Amino acid sequence: MADRRRVNGPGGITVPPIYEAEDLPLPDRSRQPNGIRAQYLKTGVTPSASGSAYLEIEPQNGSVSKGMKLTCTVHGPRSLPRSAPFSPHMVLSTHVKFAPFATRQRRGYLRDSSERDLSTHLETALRGALIADRWPKSGVDVIVTIIEGDQARQVAVEQGIEEWDMMNVLGGCITVAAAALADAGIDCVDTVSGGVAALVPGKDGEEPVMVLDPVPSEHEEILAACCVAYLPSRDEITNLWLKGSLSSDANLQRMLIARAVHASKGSSQAVAASLTEAALAG
Amino acid sequence: MAPTAGLTRATFAKLSPHPYLLANLEPSSDDVPPARSNGRAPNEVRPPTVNSSSLSHAHGSAVVRMGDTTVICGVRGETILTSNIPSFRASNNETELREYDLLVPNIELATGCAPQFLPGGPPTTLAQTLSTRIYSLLHSSKVINPDNLRIWHTGAEGMTANEDRMEDDAPDAIEGEKVVAAYWVLYIDIFFISFDGNPFDAAWAATMAALRDTKLPRAWYDADREMVISSRKESIPITITNIPIACTAVVFTGKETDRPSVDGKFWMLVDPDRLEESLCDESVTIVVDCKDGDTRILSISKHGGTVLTPTLLTSKQFLSWAGKRWEEFNLAIVQP
Amino acid sequence: MASQQILFSPAELAYLHRSLSLKPPIRPDGRAPTQFRPLTAETGILPGTNGSARVHFSDGTEAIVGVKAEIEKTIEAPRAEESKPESNEAASERTRGDWLELAVEIPGQRDDEASTVFLSEMLREALLADKEFAKKLFINRRFHWRLYLDVLLISPPLSYPLPLLSLTTHLALLATRLPRLKSEGDEDPMFDDDWEASTFLYPQEGTATNGSRPPITLLVVAIGDNVIFDPAKEELAVAETALAVSVAEVRRAQKAGDMEVDSKGRELSLLSIRTIDPPSRLTPPGVPHTSNTGSSAFAPTKLQKAGDQETEGVWKAPLGGTKFGVLDGIIQAVLEKGGVADEVLDGLEGVELS
Numbered sequence: 001m002a003d004r005r006r007v008n009g010p011g012g013i014t015v016p017p018i019y020e021a022e023d024l025p026l027p028d029r030s031r032q033p034n035g036i037r038a039q040y041l042k043t044g045v046t047p048s049a050s051g052s053a054y055l056e057i058e059p060q061n062g063s064v065s066k067g068m069k070l071t072c073t074v075h076g077p078r079s080l081p082r083s084a085p086f087s088p089h090m091v092l093s094t095h096v097k098f099a100p101f102a103t104r105q106r107r108g109y110l111r112d113s114s115e116r117d118l119s120t121h122l123e124t125a126l127r128g129a130l131i132a133d134r135w136p137k138s139g140v141d142v143i144v145t146i147i148e149g150d151q152a153r154q155v156a157v158e159q160g161i162e163e164w165d166m167m168n169v170l171g172g173c174i175t176v177a178a179a180a181l182a183d184a185g186i187d188c189v190d191t192v193s194g195g196v197a198a199l200v201p202g203k204d205g206e207e208p209v210m211v212l213d214p215v216p217s218e219h220e221e222i223l224a225a226c227c228v229a230y231l232p233s234r235d236e237i238t239n240l241w242l243k244g245s246l247s248s249d250a251n252l253q254r255m256l257i258a259r260a261v262h263a264s265k266g267s268s269q270a271v272a273a274s275l276t277e278a279a280l281a282g
Numbered sequence: 283m284a285p286t287a288g289l290t291r292a293t294f295a296k297l298s299p300h301p302y303l304l305a306n307l308e309p310s311s312d313d314v315p316p317a318r319s320n321g322r323a324p325n326e327v328r329p330p331t332v333n334s335s336s337l338s339h340a341h342g343s344a345v346v347r348m349g350d351t352t353v354i355c356g357v358r359g360e361t362i363l364t365s366n367i368p369s370f371r372a373s374n375n376e377t378e379l380r381e382y383d384l385l386v387p388n389i390e391l392a393t394g395c396a397p398q399f400l401p402g403g404p405p406t407t408l409a410q411t412l413s414t415r416i417y418s419l420l421h422s423s424k425v426i427n428p429d430n431l432r433i434w435h436t437g438a439e440g441m442t443a444n445e446d447r448m449e450d451d452a453p454d455a456i457e458g459e460k461v462v463a464a465y466w467v468l469y470i471d472i473f474f475i476s477f478d479g480n481p482f483d484a485a486w487a488a489t490m491a492a493l494r495d496t497k498l499p500r501a502w503y504d505a506d507r508e509m510v511i512s513s514r515k516e517s518i519p520i521t522i523t524n525i526p527i528a529c530t531a532v533v534f535t536g537k538e539t540d541r542p543s544v545d546g547k548f549w550m551l552v553d554p555d556r557l558e559e560s561l562c563d564e565s566v567t568i569v570v571d572c573k574d575g576d577t578r579i580l581s582i583s584k585h586g587g588t589v590l591t592p593t594l595l596t597s598k599q600f601l602s603w604a605g606k607r608w609e610e611f612n613l614a615i616v617q618p
Numbered sequence: 619m620a621s622q623q624i625l626f627s628p629a630e631l632a633y634l635h636r637s638l639s640l641k642p643p644i645r646p647d648g649r650a651p652t653q654f655r656p657l658t659a660e661t662g663i664l665p666g667t668n669g670s671a672r673v674h675f676s677d678g679t680e681a682i683v684g685v686k687a688e689i690e691k692t693i694e695a696p697r698a699e700e701s702k703p704e705s706n707e708a709a710s711e712r713t714r715g716d717w718l719e720l721a722v723e724i725p726g727q728r729d730d731e732a733s734t735v736f737l738s739e740m741l742r743e744a745l746l747a748d749k750e751f752a753k754k755l756f757i758n759r760r761f762h763w764r765l766y767l768d769v770l771l772i773s774p775p776l777s778y779p780l781p782l783l784s785l786t787t788h789l790a791l792l793a794t795r796l797p798r799l800k801s802e803g804d805e806d807p808m809f810d811d812d813w814e815a816s817t818f819l820y821p822q823e824g825t826a827t828n829g830s831r832p833p834i835t836l837l838v839v840a841i842g843d844n845v846i847f848d849p850a851k852e853e854l855a856v857a858e859t860a861l862a863v864s865v866a867e868v869r870r871a872q873k874a875g876d877m878e879v880d881s882k883g884r885e886l887s888l889l890s891i892r893t894i895d896p897p898s899r900l901t902p903p904g905v906p907h908t909s910n911t912g913s914s915a916f917a918p919t920k921l922q923k924a925g926d927q928e929t930e931g932v933w934k935a936p937l938g939g940t941k942f943g944v945l946d947g948i949i950q951a952v953l954e955k956g957g958v959a960d961e962v963l964d965g966l967e968g969v970e971l972s
Contacts, residue, residue, distance in 0.1 A: 005405045007413050009386035012366030014467045017359065017499055017512035046476040047350045048396040048556065059338075066338035071475055073394035088902040089935070095401045097393070100471040101340040101356030109390065109405075116735040123732075124895040128939045133903055143394035143401055145473065147354060148337055163746075189938045229939070236939030240861070242891040243747055247868075250953065253888055254946055261942070 006109060016105060029211065029218040034259075036195075036213035036266040037067070041176070041274040043183040049073040051184025053274075055176035057150075069148040070172050072180040076140035084139075089132035090186075091139040094123040096146070096173055103149045118170055121239060125174045125194070125229030128238030131187040140186060144173045150215065164198070164216040167227040167241065171196045171213075174229045174239070175267045182275055190231040191271050192238055195264025197256055198225040199244065210255060212263040226256045230264040237261070295319055300561055304536045307549050320555055325603055327553040330487060332614040334495040342496025342520070344615075346488040349555065350478035355488035357496045359466045361433065361510040372461060378428045380421045387416045387470040389485055395477035396556060412481055415583075416472070416489060419569060423526050423580050426468075426493065430520045433510055435463035435503035463503035464510045468496070479555035482567055483607075486528045491615045494522045526571040526580050527611045529604040530554065532562035533589050548589050552603055563587050566595065570604045577605050626855055628904030632933035635856040639842025646852055652951075652958045654848045657785070659969045661793040669794025669819070671969075673786040677850065680773045681782050683790035689757070689807060690717070690764040717755045718745060720767045722783065724775055737780060740892055741769065741787055744833040744864035747889040751830075754819055758804045763796065777851040778894070780862055784835035785966065791832040793971045794819040822971070833866040833889050834962060838948045839896070840940070845951045847958050855901060859940040860894040863952045865959050884960050886953055896936070904933040 031037070038058040046052035051074035059067035077090055084091070096118040098107045126142065150165050174194030182191055198214035201221055208223055216222055224244025228237050237257075246253050295302045299319070307316045307324070317323060328349035337343035340356035347353075364370045367382050379385060391409045392401040399406065405413075420426070437459050470492070472485050497519045499512035532554040536547065551558050554565075564587025569580040579601075584590060594600060626634070637644040643651055656676045664670035669685040722738040723729060745751055755763040769787055771779050795816040797809035810816070820831055839849045839857035846853060854860065865886045952959055 005410050006388050007386050007417050009467055009469065010362055010367065010383040012362050012368070014360035014362045015510075017361060017501065018509060019499070019512050019514045045352070046395060048476065048478060049394055052476075069337075071393070075394055075397050075400065087900070089900055095394075097401065099354075099356065099390075099473050100388075100469065101337055101343065101358055104339055106358055106360070106469060109388065113730075113735045113739060116730065116732050117739040120732045120736040120895075121892075124893050127895055127899055128937075131937060132899065133935065141394065141400055145393045145475070147473070147475075148339065192939075231939050234938050236941055237893075237945060238939035239893045240891055240945060241893070242888075243743055244889070245747055245749065246888040247885075250950060253891075253949060257942065257945070 003109070029215070031213075033209055033211045034262070036263050037215075039175070039267060039270040041179055041270050043179055043274060043278045045071060046073045049075055049180075049184075050077075051180045051182070051186070053176050053179035053183055055172055055179070057172060066148065066150075068146070068150050068168065068172050070144060070146050070169075070176045072142065072144045072173075072176040074140060074142050074177075074180045074184040074186070076184075077135045077138035077186065078140075080137055080139045086137065088136050090130065090135035092123060092127055092130060092132070093139065093141050094119045094126065094177070095141065095143045096122060097144070098146045098149060101148075102146045114166060118166065118173060121170050121227075121241060122173050122177060125192055125239035126177055126181065128229070128236075129178065129188045129190060129192040129231060130181075131189060134187050140184075142177050142180065144177055146173075150217075164214075164222050164225055167196050167198075167225050167243070168214070168216075170194060170227050170241065171264075171267070175271060179271050179274060182271075183278070190233045191268065191275070192229045192231055193264045193268035193271055194227060194229055195260045195262065195267055196225060196227045197259035197263055199223045199246075199252070199256060210259050212259055212266075224253075224256060226253075226260045228257065228260040228264055230261050230268070232265060232268045299557055300536075303534065303558070303561060307534070307536075316549075318551060319557060324549050325552050327607060327610070328555075330611055330614045332487070332491050332611075334491050334615075340492075341498055341517075342492045342494070344488050344491035344495055346484050346491060348480065348484050348553065350476055351474075351480060351484045351555075352476040353472060353474055353481075353484045353488040355470065355472045355485070355492040357492045358469045358471070359496070359498045360469065361464050361501065361512075362467050363464045363508070363510070364462060367465075375428065378465070379426065379431070382465060384428075384431055384465055384467050385417070385420050385426065385470065386467060387413055387420060387472065387489065389413045389416065389472045389474070389481075391474050391477065391481075393473060393475065395474040399474075399477065408481070412485055415482060416470075416485060419486065419526075419528075419581060420470075420489070423524075423569070423571075425490070425522055425524060425526065427521055430498070430518075431466040431468070432462045433464040433466065433501045433503060434460050435505065436460050437505075464501070466498055466501075468493075477556065479557075479559045480530050480553050483528045483530050483553065486569070487611050487615070490522070490525050490527075493520060494525065494615060496520045524571050524573070525612055525615055526569050527604075527608040528567055528569045529607040530565060530567040531600075531603070532558055533564035533566070533587055534558070534562050535564075535587075535589060550600075552607075564589055566590055568595075568600070568604050570601070570608050572605055572608050577601055577608075626852065626901065628902055628933040631856050631898075631901055632904060632931055634852055635841065635933065636931075638846065638853060638856060639844060641844070643841070643844045643846060645846070645850075647850060651844055651846045652961075654781075654958070654962060654965075655850070659785070659789055659966070661789055661969060661971050668796060669790050669792075671786050671789035671793055673782060673789065675782055677776055678773055679771070679776050679779060679782055681769065681771045681779065681786040683770070683783075683786045684768045685790050685794045686766040686768075687763045687794070687796055688766070689761055692760055692762050717752055717762055718742065718765050718767065720745075720769065722769045722771075724771045724779065726774065737783065738769070740780070740835065740862055740864075740890070741767075741784060744784075744835055744866075744889045745787075745791075747864070748830045748833065748866055748887075757799065757807050760804055761807050767791075777849075778837060778854055780835060780894075781837045781848055784833075784864075785962070788832045788834050789966060789969055792818075792820055792966075818971075829869060830887065831867040831869065831963075833864045834959065834966075835862050835864040835890075836952055836959060836962070837862055837894070838952060840944050840948055845948050847951075854897060856898050857896045858898065858936045859944060859948070860896040861945065861948050862890075862892045862894055863949060864889040864891070865952060867963055884955070884963065886959055888949070888953060891949065893940075899935050901933065901935050903935055906932045 040056040043053045045054045055070045057068040100107050171194030178192045200219045226242040229239035331347045334344040341359050342357040345354045389412045391399040497517040500516040501512045531550045531552045534549045566584040568582045571578045659673045661671045663672050667684040668687045672682045674680045720742045798815045801808040840859040868885045
């Protein structure tokens, strides 16, 4: 049924543009396997919210990757509605939404299951970092809007690569939400940051290699990927999401997690730099 | 402002915003010019900044910022075959946009852009109203030339009309004749990143800037496969010649009710922020387009209250505010 | 997960946590740390499905899974160039994850609730992480099977239902049979209507059994230094870390000369890991006697001090994340040869497939 509270457009089927023969060259990863893309982070973009942040992951020159743009607003801590049961802790609710123009395919206004799934991951990642018992009987809302997602090619949709993109998006969500929480002045044990690592097949049939901050469209195939939410000063992981087909070789997944942690240290520097800058600016 | 109460200005402003705004607009000393709580003069607007083409997945996009109100607008084209339009008539070349519903603007406020807009529920009344207002203004202002959205098809030679008729839903392409085979549908999605009053002006300006930035790929109809193919290399910009601009003002009476104050005194605050909007009931929005020093009014809408008189709405002073606003925005949009 | 109300007092939690941190841990139901709850399972309970299973845990939770398969026309990817005829292999490469539809239903929860979506995404992800799975649904270049998996918890959710749902899904998939294909090539598929002739989605015997088997997802928690499998509700309430680890068995072709058939040498591959938000974070903290305002006049100053440090025997919800070493310990415990995953798979193999 059409949503009568929105403007729905024509009743017939509309299709996104279908392009003529796609002869785009498959771009190769130009970065070092252990290089991550530059990140730009700014806090306080939404003055009316208690805390907010904007994260931009830089597009790569000559790559199909157009980078990522995310904003996050934090509202609260504020008192819970009267109907809510007593809680000895701060009640955290997270909400992740793609803007309709964020991805290759136009997204609807209602949240789909991948967005809900991301919210749950984000909630787990943040809850570990919050010192929730300092704010009893209160609630905080964390809302992340993805203005621009990572995937850049039609092929990505066909090959099911977009599922891998979710990890990158989650990594960005974690980082931006942590910065917004810090901007809101909500007590955390540490600023959590997200990092992604992937195992991709080596060139010319060589051994698979591990890369940090993978851009799925730059690789023919991704064997496995891992996203962590990491607390640098405590050396702890609050959320771990690993996916893919790995043999029982214990070292492989150990390495993959370690690489993802390494990637998150890079993001954590960006968070620290922007927060220091905001603090100095007053 | 309230030295005897022992309250700081900020506390006073938060506790009783109404008297605070009134005290600012009516300073006790003549040396102090009347100002609003935010320090602006009553007719002073927030200078806009426009940044276009910042999104890569959309065909056109713009970010408009006015003070603490930030709006991002993405325009995305999708195609619809004329055979899929139930009410399609080939002879219609006047009211295509409205009749086939080719423009789809939607406003999303539930991004946490202000504490009252949290996600989870259906679109708020304000979001619905704004979407509808943008929708009707897009159609009534006729800024988009329907020809930009038509995808033409010339019937291939050697194909008789009869053969073509077999497929009832295929566009009737008679040999050599040029027909419209499909249309572009423009999905205009407007996201508020930060909300600090005056949503309509910002959303409309973002829509105009994004439309002006929109380049649709060159598209043609492939009769064999009955679909529209687009070129990746060539794109055609949408021609937007006029950029009408909206200018909103609210009426502050100094009273917490909508009844006019006894002495009939009121202030018009142009480009209100969130606080001022919450203190005023009456607002007026005028959409103007200026050309060669000529101001054309596309729409005037006034809601709530009875303070504003017809004379005032057509007064030189009021129109000059709108005219100035138009200049400011056009400068920002045309020369980013 | 968070929506589940925890109804334990801080004193109960402290007691549970201490007994579970002992070496060896003492579990409330007397199980060994790696022991699963006893379960009864049966397959083929729903005649109208292609495969079904029911699993009943001793704690009273019960789930059924039904698998239905339908033929669907493969939508040609809308490409602009005329599609060149491609080989069958190349076409079967182009399988799509969305050929599988998985729905989880938990009584008393909306199906779009975040925790339900999380559960179903987790089960789906484990199935699809193995790229072989989608290939099994390939019929020919024009048609494929569309598989509907309906996972129903039919008892109230007494504990986190993930292991139960995963084991039931595993069994249902093992029991799933598809009608035998009679047609050849790219023509419209025709099937043998003799159900006896139908083939298993995951072949039971012969060389065809090679390849991966359906996954199982195990819920593992860490409490103190202990790794505990299949936690009950009260154990989850004091867990510091909870991980859902999906593994699948991969069977390799055995060479003829290779006579050393090590029956325990199951090869496991890791498919996915997800952190589950342990409900322990939402448990009410205990108040140490010294900072009880009722007992001491100097309480306020002491309270601030006590707020940041743990007092022996007083429950405090865990804070922060998990050390890498602990996570690694959990993963190793799952993948260990002859470990819990092996044991569970052995147990499930004993279930007769009808």
